[in-house]
Amino acid sequence: MTERWGELDAAATLRPPGPGDDKYRRGVLGVRTGAAHYPGAAVLGVSAAWRTGVGMLRYVPPVDDAAPPFGLPTPAAAVLAARPETVLGPPTGRPCDAWLIGSGTDAATRSAAELRDLRALLAGDAPIVIDAGALDLVAAGDGRTAPVVLTPHAGEFERLWRSARLGALPDDWDAHGTDAGPRARAAARLAEALDATVLLKGSVTVCVSAEGWSRRIGPATPWLATAGTGDVLAGILGALVAGRAAELRDDPGLLGRLGATAALLHDLAARCASADAGADGSGRPIAAADVAAAIPPAFAELASQRR
Numbered sequence: 001m002t003e004r005w006g007e008l009d010a011a012a013t014l015r016p017p018g019p020g021d022d023k024y025r026r027g028v029l030g031v032r033t034g035a036a037h038y039p040g041a042a043v044l045g046v047s048a049a050w051r052t053g054v055g056m057l058r059y060v061p062p063v064d065d066a067a068p069p070f071g072l073p074t075p076a077a078a079v080l081a082a083r084p085e086t087v088l089g090p091p092t093g094r095p096c097d098a099w100l101i102g103s104g105t106d107a108a109t110r111s112a113a114e115l116r117d118l119r120a121l122l123a124g125d126a127p128i129v130i131d132a133g134a135l136d137l138v139a140a141g142d143g144r145t146a147p148v149v150l151t152p153h154a155g156e157f158e159r160l161w162r163s164a165r166l167g168a169l170p171d172d173w174d175a176h177g178t179d180a181g182p183r184a185r186a187a188a189r190l191a192e193a194l195d196a197t198v199l200l201k202g203s204v205t206v207c208v209s210a211e212g213w214s215r216r217i218g219p220a221t222p223w224l225a226t227a228g229t230g231d232v233l234a235g236i237l238g239a240l241v242a243g244r245a246a247e248l249r250d251d252p253g254l255l256g257r258l259g260a261t262a263a264l265l266h267d268l269a270a271r272c273a274s275a276d277a278g279a280d281g282s283g284r285p286i287a288a289a290d291v292a293a294a295i296p297p298a299f300a301e302l303a304s305q306r307r
C-alpha cells in the first residue's frame with residue numbers, strides 16, 4: 001500500500017518568507033524551457049514558479065533555436081511579456097540554486113550548443129527538475145552529479161523505461177490506471193535504475209525516490225487533464241526546490257517530499273480554479289494558465305495548515 005501524501009505533510013515542506021529573507025535567500029531558479037514551437041510551455045512554467053514564491057527567476061532562452069513559425073514571439077519574448085520580473089540570460093555571477101529544464105522542448109530538434117549547456121548542468125551540483133523534452137538526458141550510470149527529479153507522464157515514463165533497458169513493463173502496469181501500487185512499484189524500479197527521484201504524473205501521481213521512499217497524491221481533479229498543466233507543475237516544483245536547495249545537500253530525501261508537495265499544491269490550485277473541491281469532476285472547465293493563477297490561494301490554504 002503506497003502511503004498518501006497529505007496536506008499536513010505538504011504544509012510542513014513549504015517555506016514561507018521571513019524578515020531575514022531577500023530575493024536570493026528565497027531561492028534563484030534557472031529555467032531552460034520552451035522552444036520555437038512551444039513558447040507557451042515556457043510562459044506556463046515561469047508563471048507557475050513566480051506564483052509559488054520563488055525569489056528570483058532567470059530564464060535562459062534556447063541556444064541556436066529555430067526561428068519561431070507563424071510570426072510567433074520567441075520563448076524569451078513571450079516569457080518577458082507575461083512576466084516582466086523575469087531576469088533574462090544565464091547567470092553571470094552567483095549561480096542558480098536550482099534548475100528547471102525540458103518543458104516545451106524536443107530532444108529531436110535540440111542544438112549541439114543547447115545539449116552542451118544542459119550536460120554542464122547535469123555535471124554540476126544544483127538540483128534539477130527534468131521534464132518532457134529533456135528526459136532523454138538521464139540514463140543509468142551517465143556520470144551526472146546533480147540531484148534530479150524527473151516528471152514524466154505515462155507515455156514519457158514508458159519511453160524512459162525502455163531506454164533504461166528494464167525489459168518488459170510489469171504485467172500490472174496501466175498507463176491510465178489509478179491504482180497507486182503498480183504505479184509506485186514501476187516508478188521505484190525506474191528511480192533505482194536511474195538513481196533519480198521520479199514523479200510519475202496522472203490522475204494518481206506517485207513520487208518515488210531512488211532509495212525506495214514513495215507517496216501517492218490524488219486522484220486529482222480530472223479537469224487537470226488538459227494541455228500545459230504539466231508545464232505548470234514543473235514550474236511549481238522548480239520554485240519549491242530552489243527555495244530549499246541548500247538543505248538538499250544534507251537531506252537528499254527532501255527532493256521526493258518537495259515533488260509530492262508540488263503535485264498536491266498543483267491539484268489544490270486546480271480544484272480551486274475549477275470549483276471542484278471534491279475532485280469528482282463537478283465544477284467548471286479550466287486551462288493550464290488558470291491553474292497557475294490559482295496557485296497563490298492554494299498555497300495560502302496549504303500554508304495555513306503548518307503547525
Ligand SMILES: NC(=O)C1=CN([C@@H]2O[C@H](COP(=O)(O)OP(=O)(O)OC[C@H]3O[C@@H](n4cnc5c(N)ncnc54)[C@H](O)[C@@H]3O)[C@@H](O)[C@H]2O)[C@@H](O)CC1
Binds near residue numbers: 155175
Ligand atoms: N503551450 C505549450 O507550449 C505546450 C507545450 N507542451 C509541450 O509539448 C511537448 C510534447 O508533449 P506531449 O506530452 O504532448 O508529447 P510526447 O510526444 O512527449 O507524448 C505524447 C505521446 O505519449 C502518449 N501518452 C501516453 N500516456 C500519456 C499521458 N498520460 N499523457 C500524455 N501523453 C501520453 C500519447 O499517446 C502521445 O503519443 C512537451 O515538450 C510539452 O512540454 C505541452 O505541455 C502542451 C502545451
Ligand SMILES: Nc1ncnc2c1ncn2[C@@H]1O[C@H](COP(=O)(O)OP(=O)(O)O)[C@@H](O)[C@H]1O
Binds near residue numbers: 152205219226227231
Ligand atoms: N485524468 C486526470 N485527472 C487528474 N489529473 C490528471 C489527469 N490526467 C493528467 N492529469 C495531470 O495533468 C498534468 C498533465 O501533465 P502532462 O501530461 O505533462 O501535460 P502537458 O505536457 O500538456 O503539460 C499532470 O500533472 C497530471 O498529473
